Amino acid sequence: MTDAKPPAHLRPARVEKVAGSSGTGRDTAGGAETGTKAQPTGAGAHARLDPAAELGFSGAPGQPGDTGDTMLHAQRTWDSSLATNRLDELGVELERLRTETKDVTVSVSLLVDGWPEDVRKCVGSVVEHTNARVLAIDLGDVDGAGEVLDELAGLHPDRIAVWHVAEEPHWRGGTATWGECRAKLLRLDESDVHVLMDTNVELCGDALTPLVAAVAEGAVGAGWRGVDFPDGEPEPVQMVEPGPGTAGPRRVRALTGELMAVRRGPALGALPEDADYGRNADLALSLALQQGPLQQGAPKQGPLQQEHRELVVPEEPLPAVRLGSHDVDPGYDARESRRNLDRVLRILGTS
Numbered sequence: 001m002t003d004a005k006p007p008a009h010l011r012p013a014r015v016e017k018v019a020g021s022s023g024t025g026r027d028t029a030g031g032a033e034t035g036t037k038a039q040p041t042g043a044g045a046h047a048r049l050d051p052a053a054e055l056g057f058s059g060a061p062g063q064p065g066d067t068g069d070t071m072l073h074a075q076r077t078w079d080s081s082l083a084t085n086r087l088d089e090l091g092v093e094l095e096r097l098r099t100e101t102k103d104v105t106v107s108v109s110l111l112v113d114g115w116p117e118d119v120r121k122c123v124g125s126v127v128e129h130t131n132a133r134v135l136a137i138d139l140g141d142v143d144g145a146g147e148v149l150d151e152l153a154g155l156h157p158d159r160i161a162v163w164h165v166a167e168e169p170h171w172r173g174g175t176a177t178w179g180e181c182r183a184k185l186l187r188l189d190e191s192d193v194h195v196l197m198d199t200n201v202e203l204c205g206d207a208l209t210p211l212v213a214a215v216a217e218g219a220v221g222a223g224w225r226g227v228d229f230p231d232g233e234p235e236p237v238q239m240v241e242p243g244p245g246t247a248g249p250r251r252v253r254a255l256t257g258e259l260m261a262v263r264r265g266p267a268l269g270a271l272p273e274d275a276d277y278g279r280n281a282d283l284a285l286s287l288a289l290q291q292g293p294l295q296q297g298a299p300k301q302g303p304l305q306q307e308h309r310e311l312v313v314p315e316e317p318l319p320a321v322r323l324g325s326h327d328v329d330p331g332y333d334a335r336e337s338r339r340n341l342d343r344v345l346r347i348l349g350t351s
Contacts, residue, residue, distance in 0.1 A: 101212050106132040106261075108195045108208070109185040111178065111278075112149055113169040114142035118200050118323045123152050125203035127159050129319075132195065132208055134160045135185055139176045140168035163188075170276045171328040171336075179275035186268050192216075194264040196257045196282070200326050205319030211261035214249050219310045220266055220289045224259035224320055226252030226313040227283060229348065240313055249312035254344075257282025259320060262289060272343060277336035284340060286311055287347045 108126050112119055126134055138146035146164055153160040163184075168174030186194060193212050207224070214222035226240035240252045257278060262285075270288035275281035290309045327333075 101209060101216050104193055104212055104216050105191040106130075106193045106195060106208060106212055107189045107191040108132045108134050108197050109182070109189065110134065110136040110197055110199055111169075111181050111185075112136050112138045112142075112145045112199060113140075113172070113176075114145050115199060115326055116143055116145040116148040118202075118326075119145050119148050120152065121202045121323060122197070122199045123149070123160065126197070126208075127152075127156050129203045129206050130208045133191070135188055136160065136162050137181050137185060138162060138164045139181070140166060140172075140174060142168065142172065161188075171332055177274075177276045178278040178281055179271065179273040183268075183271055183273045186264060186271065189264055191264065193261050194267060195259070195261045197260075198258040198278075198326075200323045201258050201320055202323055203320050207259065207318040207320045208261070210314040210316070210318065211259070214312050214314060215261050215263060219249070219312045221255055221260060221262040221286055221311045222249065223252075223255035223257075223261070223286070223311070223313060224318050225256045226250070226311065227254040227256060229253055249314050252311050252313055253287070254283045255286040255311050255313075257285065258322070259318070260286065262286075272340075275340055275343070277332070277340065279333065279337040280340035280344060284343045284347060287344060291347070 108130075110119075110122070123134055123136070126132060136149055138149050141147065141164065146162075149160070149162045153162045165176060167176040170177045182196070193215050195208060195211070201224075211222040211224075228240055240250065260282065266289055267285070270285055270291070272281050272284050272288070275284070290311065
């Protein structure tokens with residue numbers, strides 16, 4: 001769980017911490033002292049030998065020194081201050097979003113079909129960096145991934161709920177399909193916001209709050225990565241990721257399912273339950289979320305604002321990384337992803 005202490009804020013770097021403060025004063029990288037110290041002698045032995053050098057500027061007092069060194073120091077001091085201020089701003093904004101969404105309940109849903117070490121990192125990162133509950137279905141305990149889930153659930157029984165099924169995933173020749181399992185997780189969930197997450201994604205910080213905030217403010221879905229179709233066709237697609245300098249969350253045409261927060265109610269009606277495989281089925285889900293009539297003037301859904309059927313990616317990059325590709329048989333991948341892409345084509349043709 002997130003610790004109880006308020007978020008820390010990095011203070012602007014002190015100049016003497018950025019640049020060297022001993023020796024000749026030319027160590028502008030802040031590294032170890034180079035050069036020879038003058039031994040203190042006489043009445044002024046404890047006086048400051050060169051205040052300018054202690055601040056990282058080069059040259060003896062009264063001399064112009066090395067202009068290039070001085071400019072390098074000044075640039076580094078300026079850059080470090082800007083970076084620190086930016087981190088401060090992000091911390092303040094994240095805390096504001098946490099406050100605004102404190103009454104919104106959130107669950108992260110996982111389909112576990114192998115790759116036990118990735119499962120350990122994925123689930124552990126959710127527990128460490130967020131307050132969300134984890135709902136996981138284990139499909140056949142592939143490579144011991146189900147045992148890892150049980151171990152983690154034993155350590156965090158109030159945060160992790162696990163269901164085991166004997167059927168192996170469809171991509172391994174089993175009968176457990178992506179659509180049926182995702183639908184089961186949606187129906188088991190009672191939260192306001194349901195987060196679909198792949199087990200090859202690890203959070204490096206609180207990546208959920210910006211997504212939950214966007215949904216709470218009215219979006220029907222928000223994701224780590226979005227997709228646009230420049231020519232109205234699913235191929236080629238244009239990936240959309242958060243980036244500095246954007247003015248608020250960016251609206252996109254569809255979302256990928258590796259990390260996607262949705263309103264649970266609309267998602268139940270939009271999910272393609274007959275999809276055997278997840279690739280491109282996530283695009284179909286997000287596209288379908290935007291369809292259907294809106295209930296004009298409908299009251300707020302608990303802590304969520306009235307939905308406006310938009311899909312968005314956040315303003316800033318999210319602290320999340322991919323752990324690697326979970327590859328399946330190439331022939332299966334091509335066949336099933338194409339089938340899901342045909343579904344996307346049909347949705348685009350009616351939107």
